[in-house]
Amino acid sequence: MMPATGTTPLFEVRDLRVTFEKRGRSLEAVRGISLHVAPGEVLGVVGESGSGKSLGMLASIGLQPRGARVSGSVRFKGRELTELPRAEMRSLRGSRIAMIFQDPLSSLNPVMTVGAQIAEAVWLHNPGMSKRAAMDRAKDLLALVAIPQPDRRISQYPHEFSGGMRQRVMIAMAVANDPDLLIADEPTTALDVTVQAQIMGVLAELQQRLKLGMILITHDLGVLAGHADRVAVVYAGRVVEEAGVNDLFARPGHPYTRGLIASIPNMASQTDRLFSIEGSPPPIGTLPPGCPFAPRCPMARDICRRDAPPMLFEGAHGAACHFAFDRAGRAA
Amino acid sequence: MTRYILRRLAAMPFLILGVVTLAFLLTAVTKGDPLTAIISDRQMNNPEVVAAARAKWGLDRSLPERYLIYVGNLLQGDMGTSFITRRPVAQDVLYRLPATMELVIAALIVGSSMGITLGVLAAAFRNTVVDHVARLFALIGSSIPVFWMGLALLYVFSVKWGIMPGPGRVDPRAALPPSVTGFLTIDTLLAGHLRLFLDALWHLLLPAFVLGWAVAGTISRLVRANMLEVLSREFILTARAKGAGERRVILRHALRNTLVPTLTVIGYSFAYLLTGAVLTETIFSWPGMGSYAVEAARGLDFPAIIGVTIVGGVIFLITNLITDVAYVVANPRVRLG
Numbered sequence: 001m002m003p004a005t006g007t008t009p010l011f012e013v014r015d016l017r018v019t020f021e022k023r024g025r026s027l028e029a030v031r032g033i034s035l036h037v038a039p040g041e042v043l044g045v046v047g048e049s050g051s052g053k054s055l056g057m058l059a060s061i062g063l064q065p066r067g068a069r070v071s072g073s074v075r076f077k078g079r080e081l082t083e084l085p086r087a088e089m090r091s092l093r094g095s096r097i098a099m100i101f102q103d104p105l106s107s108l109n110p111v112m113t114v115g116a117q118i119a120e121a122v123w124l125h126n127p128g129m130s131k132r133a134a135m136d137r138a139k140d141l142l143a144l145v146a147i148p149q150p151d152r153r154i155s156q157y158p159h160e161f162s163g164g165m166r167q168r169v170m171i172a173m174a175v176a177n178d179p180d181l182l183i184a185d186e187p188t189t190a191l192d193v194t195v196q197a198q199i200m201g202v203l204a205e206l207q208q209r210l211k212l213g214m215i216l217i218t219h220d221l222g223v224l225a226g227h228a229d230r231v232a233v234v235y236a237g238r239v240v241e242e243a244g245v246n247d248l249f250a251r252p253g254h255p256y257t258r259g260l261i262a263s264i265p266n267m268a269s270q271t272d273r274l275f276s277i278e279g280s281p282p283p284i285g286t287l288p289p290g291c292p293f294a295p296r297c298p299m300a301r302d303i304c305r306r307d308a309p310p311m312l313f314e315g316a317h318g319a320a321c322h323f324a325f326d327r328a329g330r331a332a
Numbered sequence: 333m334t335r336y337i338l339r340r341l342a343a344m345p346f347l348i349l350g351v352v353t354l355a356f357l358l359t360a361v362t363k364g365d366p367l368t369a370i371i372s373d374r375q376m377n378n379p380e381v382v383a384a385a386r387a388k389w390g391l392d393r394s395l396p397e398r399y400l401i402y403v404g405n406l407l408q409g410d411m412g413t414s415f416i417t418r419r420p421v422a423q424d425v426l427y428r429l430p431a432t433m434e435l436v437i438a439a440l441i442v443g444s445s446m447g448i449t450l451g452v453l454a455a456a457f458r459n460t461v462v463d464h465v466a467r468l469f470a471l472i473g474s475s476i477p478v479f480w481m482g483l484a485l486l487y488v489f490s491v492k493w494g495i496m497p498g499p500g501r502v503d504p505r506a507a508l509p510p511s512v513t514g515f516l517t518i519d520t521l522l523a524g525h526l527r528l529f530l531d532a533l534w535h536l537l538l539p540a541f542v543l544g545w546a547v548a549g550t551i552s553r554l555v556r557a558n559m560l561e562v563l564s565r566e567f568i569l570t571a572r573a574k575g576a577g578e579r580r581v582i583l584r585h586a587l588r589n590t591l592v593p594t595l596t597v598i599g600y601s602f603a604y605l606l607t608g609a610v611l612t613e614t615i616f617s618w619p620g621m622g623s624y625a626v627e628a629a630r631g632l633d634f635p636a637i638i639g640v641t642i643v644g645g646v647i648f649l650i651t652n653l654i655t656d657v658a659y660v661v662a663n664p665r666v667r668l669g
């Protein structure tokens with residue numbers, strides 16, 4: 001029961017599952033993620049480490065690791081991506097859909113110049129283009145992400161760049177072909193605190209300027225307050241809450257989301273100590289029956305340990321909790 | 333980087349002197365009597381003949397004296413006269429070294445192209461039939477001794493099927509072109525002698541393959557392991573996210589990142605090839621340093637033994653130098669003062 005949104009989604013993931021076969025046992029790491037992004041919209045995806053954010057997004061564009069089985073539906077501008085021939089999927093990646101990663105130190109090729117790596121992104125999708133023209137475009141892109149002296153920088157290797165500068169290079173590469181969707185997987189997590197805001201600034205500005213649809217993955221809900229239009233909260237491989245960003249902060253429907261909000265440093269500044277959710281997420285493959293959050297949930301009752309909660313909606317705001325929106329648990 | 337190379341070059345003379353001294357001492361501590369190699373058993377009992385021979389070859393001097401004489405002569409390019417061939421060792425070496433180098437370089441080309449190809453294929457198609465076949469092929473090469481492999485292939489391809497030439501560098505009836513580089517494949521071309529060139533190449537193929545196969549295993553194992561490591565790195569995901577195809581990911585992004593360890597193992601396998609060449613040359617009647625060394629060792633031909641050891645040592649030093657420099661050049665992250 002997907003709530004009607006005004007616009008047709010740019011990108012729509014439905015019941016995405018990613019399973020690994022390990023020693024005869026199948027482990028479901030992503031257990032049915034559903035989310036959607038409208039053109040020009042920023043969707044924040046938040047969740048603890050290991051909840052399947054990266055894996056889910058990678059799998060949605062066909063970049064799952066070897067041996068992973070993917071099922072579900074992924075639609076981009078109405079086209080079903082999971083049924084696309086590999087070559088067509090490839091021509092979408094890097095041109096219409098781009099992705100940047102958490103660690104800019106390891107996500108650039110150490111033995112290729114920065115210019116060559118950006119130029120590669122350009123001419124992979126413009127086969128007729130000369131290498132020179134691609135290099136020129138790379139130079140412009142470096143300037144676009146505010147890297148000083150692009151003429152000199154272009155022939156340098158990644159190790160000659162700082163972490164923040166490398167992430168700018170990644171961003172330049174991602175927007176090289178003016179994509180419609182940018183998936184940014186924790187783009188600032190690996191950076192110095194002082195640099196994090198700058199990089200978010202660059203991303204936000206480009207997102208506005210290029211009218212990018214964007215999926216911004218983070219485990220810091222605080223980042224999303226200023227940068228996301230909507231938020232999807234992921235827990236144990238599934239979206240447990242989705243809402244407009246203001247709605248989410250004002251009226252979180254899921255106890256897990258409330259925990260996340262309470263653990264944001266400046267939001268908790270009134271209280272003496274930072275709140276943190278007790279316990280840790282269940283390891284994949286060992287989910288309890290009923291609500292996966294039950295072992296850590298302060299509100300858990302019998303029904304939670306017995307029945308998995310469905311997604312309950314109030315308008316476009318959904319939460320997978322028996323007691324979302326102050327509803328009494330449906331009697332069993 | 334230039335300073336690094338200069339520093340390495342400056343160290344070379346000392347290293348070479350070390351090799352010379354070591355080679356000299358090693359023969360000096362060997363027990364066997366070299367006289368048995370230069371005079372017949374019957375004349376051994378004739379003291380005059382024995383004394384004359386000792387004086388002629390300097391065998392009656394003290395060890396330090398002999399060392400100084402040797403080093404002095406060596407500096408003038410004189411390595412003494414071979415007991416067996418009775419020609420200057422330097423001349424023998426000059427004739428035989430190119431034959432060995434030609435074989436070893438050919439083997440290095442065969443071995444590294446085989447090794448890299450197998451390693452890349454095995455990594456790209458890991459845990460599939462391709463991987464298993466590639467690994468088996470590599471294993472055969474590195475586990476079967478060179479002499480056995482040489483004999484077997486020579487027997488099958490040359491003797492039994494007759495599709496490969498017999499031993500030797502070239503058809504023995506052919507008139508050889510003037511020696512310019514000593515590499516038959518190059519000299520024949522320089523002389524514009526195409527038929528002879530093909531014949532030389534044809535003769536080179538089997539021994540180079542036997543020797544190359546032996547190192548291909550080591551190289552392919554290393555390339556495979558490195559490729560797998562590199563393929564798991566994040567920038568590979570970046571390349572895929574850019575829309576690069578599998579070929580491009582493997583060849584442009586992953587392989588290029590395994591270049592440094594690959595170059596290193598290829599460089600160091602040179603030493604193995606030099607050793608392996610001794611056996612290969614013996615089996616294929618290849619008139620190179622290896623068969624020369626075997627003859628010298630059998631006859632306790634001291635001047636020849638020292639000469640071969642020194643030349644081998646120097647080649648080893650030079651390849652190590654080249655390998656290390658290549659390592660620096662290929663790796664943009666290495667910064668040396």
Ligand SMILES: Nc1ncnc2c1ncn2[C@@H]1O[C@H](COP(=O)(O)OP(=O)(O)OP(=O)(O)O)[C@@H](O)[C@H]1O
Nearest residue numbers: 020029048049050051052053054055056065219284
């Ligand atoms: N190749 C694989 N084989 C088996 N399990 C895997 C593999 N790759 C990922 N997983 C599992 O999938 C789960 C989800 O991982 P994922 O990287 O998507 O988490 P995440 O939400 O992005 O966490 P983080 O915030 O740390 O980036 C993890 O439990 C991980 O162990």
Ligand code: SF4
Nearest residue numbers: 291294297304321322
């Ligand atoms: S369903 Fe129950 S256990 Fe799960 S989050 Fe809601 S209250 Fe907590």
Ligand SMILES: [Mg+2]
Nearest residue numbers: 053054055185
């Ligand atoms: Mg992640």
